[in-house]
Amino acid sequence: MIMRIPSKFSLTILLASVLLLSGCGDRGDGLGEAHDIGPEIEEHYATFKHIPPEWNERLASGEWSQEEFDEQVEHLPNFFRFASIEDLPSDLEWEDGMDLPEFGSPDAIKGGTSYGALQDFPRTLRHVGPDSNGSFRPMLLDDVTLGIAERHPNETDIGPKGFHHYPGLGKEWAIDLDSQTVYVRLNPEARWSDGEPVTADDFMFMFFFFHSPYIQAPWYNNQYAENFTGITRFDEHTIAIHVARAKPDLATRALGLRPISKHFFDELGPDFVQRYQWRFQPTTGPYVVREEDIRRGRSIALTRLEDWWAKDLKFWRYRFNYDRIQFNVIRDTSNMYESFRRGDLDKSGLVNLPEYWYDRLPDDHDLVRNGYIQKVQFYNEIPRPTYGLWINQAQPLLNNRDIRIGLHYATNFERVIAEYFRGDYERMRTTSDGYGDFSHPTLTARPFDVDKALEYFAKAGFERRGSDGILVNESGRRLSFTVTTGYRHFEDLLVILREEAARAGVDFRLDILDGTSGWKKIQEKNHEIAFTAFGTFPEMYPRYWETFHGVNAYDDPYLPDGSPNPDREVMVQTNNLVSMANPELDRMIDRYRRSDDVEEMRELAFAMEELIHEEGPFIPGWVQPFYRMAHWRWIRYPHDFNVKISSGAGQYFLDWLDPDIKAEVEQARREGRALEPGRVIYDQFRGD
Amino acid sequence: MPLRLTKILLLCLALAGLFCMARVNFNLGSGLLLSAAALALYILPWKLDPLTERKLKRFRDIKRGYYSFIFLVALAILSLFAELFANGRALVVKYDGDYFFPTYSSTQLGHTFGLTGRDANSPVNYRNLREHFREQDNGNWVIMPIIPYSPNENITYDGILRPQPPSWEHQHYLGTDSTSRDILSRLIYGFRIAIYFSLAFMLMVYLIGIAVGCLMGYFGGWFDLLVQRMIEIWSLVPFIYIVIIIFSVVPTGFSVGTRIGILLLIMVLFSWTGMTYYMRTATYKEKARDYTAAAQVIGASTARIIFHHILPNAVSTLVTFMPFTLAAAVTSITALDFLGFGLPPPTPSIGEILKQGTARLDGAPWIVTSAFFALVFILTLVTFVGEAVREAFDPRKFTLYR
Structure with missing residues (x-):
């Protein structure tokens, strides 16, 4: 009896749970039919037009009626234009950048496997769309694929037509500043990794792809629709890119375009995100990710194409030397370091942190002294990542300027730099340090100053200290904010900031998450204060629209009279982490985006920096004028180590593996014999 | 005579609890709990039945366990006044x-x-x-104070924040951690949090476990079966993942105290099930005895039978588990901290020091040794107490029929 009942009973439970489970459906076992994108491409090619943003404004403000607007649009040329080769202007000044100096070393040896580590497995292999902008993307796109032409990394001065470029997919190009057009003759040798030739159609398709809502990437949608007025196809290998604004870096914008393989994305559709989640898209570069090398959550590898089309071309031939680059996921930094020390990893960027550089791998460490591991400090010249505190002004209290300015004075980055970074770094001054003439010449960050902080907090009503020393206002609200970050390796630094802020009566609660969830939380604008940085790349002038424009803060930021709209909703998934919505700043950003005059843009940039400084949404942290890394002796670099605008030693793939040296090091280690230590500091590009 | 010592200890505990309550920034709840429990035990007429008295005597005779107990209680009480020993x-x-x-x-x-x-x-x-x-x-x-550093202060004496070896001169008796915070100070505060966290955890787990187990055993039948199945399902939920998941959605805006409270609740929520089975069996056993039947015949209420007749007889087995539950709680809070899912930074904790220590095995071995020995020391004490209690309460030596 006792036996019978429970068995019956558990059977019922079992049945119930089976029913419950079956209710969950069969999601995940494949996607539906592939979407046929063909008709949509044709439709888009036939109808899409670039509409100047100010026209939309005129329509919105009522200056133009819908009819007027439609009529104007009617007269606009199509975005996608088809012409014959005879239509190509004959008076163009073609250039091919072949006279620029080559970089990389002719001594480089091809072959071998390089071992690296990842802290997080990539969330996707897509280049765009949700979760694609992760730390692995440079290995799939940014650092390994080819644009039409690339900015020369050592010749960085600004010439009459902008930066200097060396050829990539383009064989030659002509820049016509008057018509804001860049004409390109593609290299007919250029091939996708699946063997298909790279043609003008891939560039046409690239625009279609980035205009498409299916990719779920509003930034790209906007970027490719607003910054370009069209593309003309003359023949299979000749195109012209029409740029919307005659900006000083017009040529770089057009030449930096990277085509999208049309034949690969013929299944583009509403299920793009899932369908292409783990498919490696054909690349113009030397490295592919093979299906069998994707071990999700554990490792991923790049494999060099034996017959890469550009392997003998100038500027490309001495780079991308490894046959295979293996990345294993090692989540814990200490384990990563131990792996490097054991020689399981060839290189380590961890020594970029002073703790590793001075204490854990000091110059008199056996491995360094004996020359087995070489430490390198390389001074580069690039815009600096914006490490600092980003204050979300959409949050209560933080919308008060006095509180924000108080926080500036209560944040002791000076101590962090002096005692944690051992004085190696410098205090960041503005949101755009390292842009040369475009960086504000005189502004500096507010120093740590308890009295000033208290003064500002008092203005905001926080005058009394509670029993724990934290300021309290009349209604009993403590002056306490959450600082969110995805940088676990900077936890200690935040703890210092927290203790120091307590001296000025502010309580920072630390919310330290892993990289992915931290960034997600910040992108969802769920933070009060974010400690993070935007990666920068060597651009001519800084960007403000992404991080400070009102349209990236709220869906409908202002009422018609320019005052804040009380019903506005915070925009998520944008880079305006500070929820900045200031009509005056917006106007300047708009002008800045339209301007084609270096001088005017510079003045605007300074004025904007001043306004941002005044409003105080960003507390500048530090800049590091160099990078440091350590590598085993068998990894070799060119004699001058790296290029001027490199942000990391691996970015330009100039290094190679020397098997003879590897054998030598291994033998020397067995015998306990010392080798000649390497050179440490490369300061040929050091500024003042 | 020994009873008096116990009473003095209890009185101290009650005072300590009250003292904690008086101070806002220490955990109010645990202070209240502590002082209420201790006062209740103190005021209640302690008329121990001879058997219990014999068990206690036996416990006192097992010197290693008894002195460990005294030492542990003394440490716990002293830690309430940690501000007097380790403080900036x-x-x-x-x-x-x-x-x-x-x-x-x-x-x-x-x-x-x-x-x-x-x-x-x-x-x-x-x-x-x-x-x-x-x-x-x-x-x-x-x-x-002897240790002139608060647990969260970063103190450099050479202008660089890094681990410093133990130094009498600078009064860092166990050295400093990777951002120059005093390790001993952090250990003391970490011990305080861990031990009271574990005490609260144990009390709550036993409260729920005993109540549910008793009810299952007493009512039996369908109720028993139903709760058993529920417990089976419930105990299959992987506890550590739940902690990680729940903690990732807990708003970080909550104060450290609240977050510790939430962690406690989650841990209790997934740990009470283990106790119920022992209690259920014990209750089944006692219920079948004559004295229970007699009580029923006399017309005693269900509550009276459970609390007055069955519980005192059933509970003695559970007492032997208590020290081990305590040890398990200390271990799991340390493990959670080690993994980074426990107490929010910069709360001092042994697990967090252990984590730092394992990251700095080269160059700063004093971090990991300090944390390791502290943890081993506490767990050893608790285990000694546990073994002694188990031996003293061994039912093979005593049986009780009422």
């Missing part, structure tokens, strides 16, 4: 003829002690103040 605030300040006792007072600003300039409006740094008064040499002085 002074014990006594004499300034211009007045005496100040900053340990438990609210934060003092520099101008209270005549500091000027940058220090005037900052909270006082008493170590600097001590030097300052020494230099001035006009009768003012500061007495600092």
